Amino acid sequence: MRINLRNAKEENDQYMDIDLSMDLKSIEGVHSLKIKEPIQGKGRIYFTQDGTFLNLEAQVLVESICGRCLNDFEETLQLKLNYEIVSSKRALEMDMEEDILVVDQDVIDLEKVIIEELIMKAPMKPLCKEDCKGICNSCGQNLEEGSCNCTPHEEVQETIDPRLAKLKGLLKED
Ligand SMILES: [Zn+2]
Ligand SMILES: [Zn+2]
Incomplete structure (x- = not known):
């Protein structure tokens, strides 16, 4: 789902609701992470005086391989995204510590955003249970x-x- 932010800002007053559904089977680069159900995400993009902000929540049912016993198991990863959306030019002027999402040409690709978040949030060493x-x-x-x-x-x-x-x-x- 790609959104042109400039158009969206003109068409929507203060915010725009997002209803995201993506059918993704696996993620390249994240080894042994299989996605069991289409990812459903809900959120909002806010257009304010101070900038453009993204709030997005998604639940992802994944099948992983336990890092200890090597059994397959399923778990739900909760993604909660809170970012300020900025252009790459603006990002250079900002403190990189801040939670920012850099977009080019005013276009945000929400599927890419979700995938990057999943790569960051997926546990390096998943465990089927705490005391496996x-x-x-x-x-x-x-x-x-x-x-x-x-x-x-x-x-x-x-x-x-x-x-x-x-x-x-x-x-x-x-
Ligand atoms: Zn033994
Ligand atoms: Zn295990």
């Missing part, structure tokens, strides 16, 4: 699916890639 037991470092058993005979359990180490841990377990068995 992961994979046994010794034998490679997925401890979310059943226990193993290695006692006591070494703490699952976050720093070890679970796939490597599995490999390590396999090597040990020889």
